[in-house]
Amino acid sequence: MIVYKHLIFDLDDTLLDFPKGEEVGLLNVFRDHEVPDVRQAFDKYQQINRGLWSAYERGEISKDQIHNTRFATLFDQFGRDVDGVALEKEYRGYLNENYYVLDGAEALLQQLTKQGYKLIVGTNGEQHTQEQRMAHTGFMKYFDDMVTSDEIGHAKPATEFFDAIFNKQPAMTRSNTIMIGDGLESDIQGGNRYHLDTLWVNLHQVANNTPYQATYEVNQLDTIPDIVRR
Numbered sequence: 001m002i003v004y005k006h007l008i009f010d011l012d013d014t015l016l017d018f019p020k021g022e023e024v025g026l027l028n029v030f031r032d033h034e035v036p037d038v039r040q041a042f043d044k045y046q047q048i049n050r051g052l053w054s055a056y057e058r059g060e061i062s063k064d065q066i067h068n069t070r071f072a073t074l075f076d077q078f079g080r081d082v083d084g085v086a087l088e089k090e091y092r093g094y095l096n097e098n099y100y101v102l103d104g105a106e107a108l109l110q111q112l113t114k115q116g117y118k119l120i121v122g123t124n125g126e127q128h129t130q131e132q133r134m135a136h137t138g139f140m141k142y143f144d145d146m147v148t149s150d151e152i153g154h155a156k157p158a159t160e161f162f163d164a165i166f167n168k169q170p171a172m173t174r175s176n177t178i179m180i181g182d183g184l185e186s187d188i189q190g191g192n193r194y195h196l197d198t199l200w201v202n203l204h205q206v207a208n209n210t211p212y213q214a215t216y217e218v219n220q221l222d223t224i225p226d227i228v229r230r
Helices: 018-032 038-057 063-076 084-095 105-114 127-137 159-168 184-193 221-228
Strands: 006-009 118-123 145-148 177-181 197-201 216-218
Touching (some): 018 084, 038 184, 105 118, 127 145, 177 184, 197 221
Parallel strands (some): 006 177, 118 145, 197 216
């Protein structure tokens, strides 16, 4: 029988509703800068951003390169020369006020902490942004620690990311810990590399077309307690 004691949680799209806050922030930036077709700009931004984050998770570029280029690259497609760093700062201001959470997230955290699990945040998100969001949502009180890629200089799926978590939590072992998140290429691949059990949070029931296989899969947050107490 597997007994999990330590649960490593991703944040965005696992507990926090990042897409909702992202869309609000981007639409504000586009309207501030008089982009005529904000929906087209939003779609192009998503394409550019996904490519950059995938390169970051493969270790090919730094996070600064994402931030310094994504808006400049986007506006260049519209024939406009902009200060990408300044737009990133403006966008980050909107994003830092994204306190949207997924339905059932707080009830899940309340239940797991009452049941005695040790919860750890493991996120590739921005440290300052995530700290603000955790504080304003009140979620930090459910967690024993938070580790961000900014803080340690390594991003999921790198094994060094998980080394940093385990080094801070001496009671954690590979057999009593599970990685929980929505990202197949970050959370699930990272857990696979580190020989951890993994739980894929697939709320939108998308097909897994990657080689990374999770130990478990859930389509609703409220089913997670049944999984981790197996």
